Amino acid sequence: MMESIRKPMGVGAVLDRSFQLYRSHFVTAFLFVLLFYGPFYFLQTFVLYDTGTAPLLPDSGTTVSSSMELFLRGSESSVDGMPDTGTMVFIFLLMPLYMLLVFPASIASQLHLVQSVLEGRPVRFGEVLRKSFTRYGKTLLFSFLYALIMITVQGMIGTVLVIALMLVVTLTAGLGSGLLELANDPLAGGLTFIVVFMIIYLLSILVVMAGSSFFIIRFGYFLPIISVDNGQDPLGRSWRLTRGHFWRIFLILVVLTVIYTVFSLGLYALVIGVFKMSLIGQLILVVLSLLIMPIFTIPYALLYFDLRVRNEGSDLEQVLSGWTAGQQVEQQESAAAQARETDDQARESTAEDRETTVQPRESTEERKTE
Structure with a gap:
């Protein structure tokens, strides 16, 4: 894998290497996700869904349609149609606070995991x-600024x-009335108006999504700049x-979102179809949701x-070559040290043999003298 990540990667290469890396280091990547996001997901399950009345194991009398309806409805604990206090506190206080505190370290763990793989x-x-x-303090500060x-x-x-x-409403209303007046068939004019309105509406949504994603992406790499490189001006450098x-x-990101959505919906349908709305089914659903989370982070x-x-000339080939050269130097120095140690031991052994040989000779000469 490392041999193929020595030059800039295209879209397909990034996706392919990401899945390869996740498959090769599945346990480690999943353990980090479980450590950082597991408590939040499990707490969310118990707060937002009516697990108090849910059976531990699947109930044979519960249908898939009723389970799906209950799943989509979420928690039924509300007052006059409004979420209860616990749900409001979780959504508007605990959730943002938890994500703010955990997000920097969780992303940093995936960054250092990938860096270790790239550097061998x-x-x-x-x-x-x-x-x-x-x-951590610096990443927490800039995460807060990024959120603002x-x-x-x-x-x-x-x-x-x-x-x-x-x-859009004003323009399409005027266009629709004109079409209704010009068209001989009022039904055709109405359908044309609906089609034009939907096209303009979808284009507006696409423009809004692209505009929002533009700033999310342009500022979104401040975390690795701090955590990996300890760089200055992380937001500005991310923009550049x-x-x-x-x-x-x-x-x-669009491709990953589609993949993640397909996997998520498939897992939800599978778990609800097999385990209904049982407690064990909800716990399995949480674990499976955590399993697919590295699809984004890696x-x-x-x-x-x-x-x-x-952009910055930090060629992975140079990094890899430098690391390999350093390893070779260390290996050569270690081999030389071992050779010197072996020579010293050999010389000491030879000296001991000589002393052993000289001592009998001295004893023989002493006897002759006597």
Whole structure:
């Protein structure tokens, strides 16, 4: 694998290497996800779903349709149709706080895992975990700043979206009335109006998603800059690092989102179909959800090292060559030291043999003298 990651990678190469790496280091990657996100997912299951009345094992009397309905409805604990206090506290306080505190270290763990693989070093869970909390305070600070920037951007995009939708409604309403007047068939004119409205609406949604993703991607590589390189101005450097690569990264994220969605829906349908809404089914669903989470985190790490190769001259081939040369020097020095130690032992053994030979001779000469 390392031989093929010595030059900039295309979209297919990034995806292929990501799945290879996850398959090769499946246990370690999953343990990190389980460590950082497992408590949150399990707590979410018990808070947002009515697990208090759910049976431990699947109930033969429960149908798949009723289980799916209950799953989609979520928790039934509400007052006058509103979520209860515990659910509100979890969604608006515990969830953002937990993600803010855990997110930097969780991403850093995947970054250091990928870096160890690229540099040919053995992946040790304890070592990677320790590195994940290196410069934790700085990553936490910039994660908070990143969140504020994204909230601001989302607010601006939301405002633009509302204005755009108002214009779309106005324009399509005028266009629709014109079509109804011009068309001999009112039904055809109405259908044309609906099609035009849907096209404009979908294009607006696509533009909004691309605009939001633009800032998420351009600022989104501040974490590896801090955690891996201990760089300065991480947000600014992330902006420069991703310049000219937005659409490539965006395409990779779209492909990963499609893969993740297909896997998620398939797992949900399978678990609900087999285990219904039982407690054991919910726990299995949590574990399976954690299993597919590295589909996003590992490509994110690989993309960072690929961007360094493309933009900052940090060629992985040079890194690899330097590491290999260092290893060779260490091996040569170790071999030389062993050779010197062997020579010293041989000389000491020869000297001892000589002393053993000289002593009988001295004893014989002493007897002759007597």
